[in-house]
Amino acid sequence: MANWCNNKVTFNGDKDSLNKVLALFKEMIEKESKGNIGQLPDFIESKNGYFFEIYCDETDECSFHYETRWSPNIESLWMVATHYNVGFVLDYEESGCMVYGKTIYENEILQDYFLNQCDFQDCIYNVDTDCYEFEGTSYDYQDEIMRILLDRKINNNKQKIA
Structure with missing residues (x-):
């Protein structure tokens, strides 16, 4: 069984693009609630980077908490961000394996900081x-x-x- 990495992503950008991201995540949350465990947007063809246990952050409209297996799904988030032309900040941790970091994607530059x-x-x-x-x-x-x-x-x- 995989160790679970806890993730919180906050997207930033123009209102229309953020609404599309919000709709995407609400769709993934809905699919997961119907028993389809592990979500990826339809436009991502990868076999990795699934989102699990997704839920909206109540304090920020375009922030989501979710889990991934072993490590963060930075590539999947990057694909979402480029698809909708938005940026994001990802905070992640999996303390059992000492995985802890922050990824920032803004102005088409991806920076991953980790310990x-x-x-x-x-x-x-x-x-x-x-x-x-x-x-x-x-x-x-x-x-x-x-x-x-x-x-x-x-x-x-x-x-x-x-």
């Missing part, structure tokens, strides 16, 4: 306190540290580009 094993070398679990220690601070959850590390990686890359 690797080297990024976690200064994060230590303290059995006595039942906390993670990082740079002299204790954290109840490792995902707090992962957010810090990913934000640093994104900011460092933006500084290199500027």
Whole structure:
């Protein structure tokens, strides 16, 4: 059985294009609710990148949460974005395999930022306190540290580009 990667994607673009994306995802949600588990838009011919357990984010009209097997389905999202001429921001994580990242597609440029094993070398679990220690601070959850590390990686890359 696959490990499940949790994903949240938010699309951005003009209202008409976003309405088409919204209709696409509502259609996939409807198909999935009728028992067709694992969805891909009809215009994607791949055998990979299926969307599972899709639902709309209640706080943002064109944001969706869903699961994928093992890793994020960045290629499928890119195909949706290019098909409808929109951008997106994808946040993803599969903590069991330490998959954690953010993908940004804007102005026809795709950037994927992710953490690797080297990024976690200064994060230590303290059995006595039942906390993670990082740079002299204790954290109840490792995902707090992962957010810090990913934000640093994104900011460092933006500084290199500027």
